[in-house]
Amino acid sequence: MGRAVELAARGLGSTRPNPVVGCVITDASGTVVGEGWHERAGGPHAEVNALRAAGPAARGGTAYVTLEPCNHTGRTGPCAAALVEAGIARVVYAVPDPNPQASGGAATLRAAGVATESGLLAERAEEGNAAWLTSVRLGRPYVLWKYAATLDGRVAxxxxxxxxxxSAESRADVHRLRAEADAVVVGSGTLRADDPHLAVRGRDGLTAADQPLRVVLDTRATIRPTARVLDEAAPTLIAVAEEADTRHLTGVEVVRLPHDKYGISVDALLGELHRRGVRSVLLEGGPTLAGAFVAAGAVDKVVGYLAPVLLGAGRTALADAGIATLTDALRLRITDTVRIGPDLRITAVPAGPFVPTALKEH
Incomplete structure (x- = not known):
């Protein structure tokens, strides 16, 4: 199952709106005879790829799958039926499928006489498929907030x-995060200050269609026609307030959304992106935008690149997030620390349920 989780990760960034799934098949004696993962939306699922690799050796064997085999026909056929047809005797899956349209695969397998087990390495499989699982369970994309700061917490x-x-090494690692995301989000402040391009670099053979959607939150539609995000390297979406004047925005897709004291409504934005099939968001905006997402309770993971630099003044990594007292703070649990060049990359997730202050007031 550990190998299946590793295989699933190979599909990050290319399976939207589908989950990432890995599968390993062993024959009746326990020898691995087939491996597969879901490589691209619309293509064969992990189980089918593994069955093709295994061939006749799959009969009487066991399939280890990171997600319960699907039970519906979409662009591909149901994986549960494919496993039965191949003569698989036992299926071990890590995480039950929460999607009501595709769940029920385990029941179909059992009805066909296939032994089924669930829960093996469930935590690891959940973490690897967090974006899709979050989108199904919460009806919004999974949000990873990334920032780079000095050791004293300054971003400028x-x-x-x-x-x-x-460092250059940390910036290269950010391109990995971009490649794994369905959308990259920034605000108008970051756009004016840095004019970021936001497309993935350093990967051969990547076409515009393979790039994440670049999303700019620009309440008053102040984006300049020369902004680098408006080129054709990747698709771009400009989110503006409902009353914004967008007559100067030609040749780019614009969506009008409600706004609040922080700017474009985070909930409305995430709802719109989810409707478009976006399942994971990389938040690359500055402190103001990050504060809005934290205030909305919409940050699922934080990745901070801390550089061995001191400034003593300047902007901090997080602006107003609607947290007035320490007891209301968003507490995090560190899940990983690693050296990236001279920098330290810290990964953390919310330590428990976080209720935004605005919700407490209601």
């Missing part, structure tokens, strides 16, 4: 300069 100097706080 007093004069506004911020390039480059982190």
């Amino acid at each position: 100097a007093a004069d506004g300069t911020s390039r480059w706080i982190s």
Whole structure:
């Protein structure tokens, strides 16, 4: 199952709106005879790829799958039926499928006489498929907030300069995060200050269709026609307030959304992205945008790149997030720390349920 989880990760960034899934098949004696993963939306699922690799050796064997085999016909046929047809005798899956349209695969397998077990390495499989599982369970994309800061928590100097706080190695690692995301989100402040391109670099053979959707939150539609996000390297969506004047925005897709004191409504934005099939968001905006997402209770993971640099003044990583007292703080649990060049990359997730102050007031 551990190998199946590793295989599933190979599909990150290319299976939207489907989950990432890995499968390993052993023959009747326990020897691995087939491996597969869901490589691209619309293509064969992990189980089918593994069955093809195993061939006749799959008969009487066991399939280890990170997600309960699907039970519906979409662009591909049901995996539960494919496993039965191949003569698989036992299926071990890590996580039950929460999607009501596709669940029920285990019941179909049992009805056909196939032994089934669930829960093996469920926590690891859940973590690897967190984006899709979050989207199904909460009806919104999974949000990873990434930032780079000095050791004293500054993301820019007093004069506004911020390039480059982190190392080249850390910046290359950010492109990995972009490649694994369905959408990259920034605000108009970051756009004005840095004019980011937001497309994935450093990966051969990546077409515009393979790139994550670039999303700019621009309440008053102030984006300049020369902004680099408006090129054809990747698709771009500009989110503006309902009353914004967008006559100057030609040749780019615009969506009008309600706004609140933080700017474009985070809930409305995530709802719109979910409707478009986006299952994972990389939040690359500055402190103001990050504060809005935290205030909305919409940050699922934080990745911070801490550079061995001190500034003493300048913008901090997080602006107003609607947290007025320490007891209301968003507490995090560190899940990983690793050196990236001279920097330290810290990964953390919410330690428990977080109720935004705005919700408490209601």
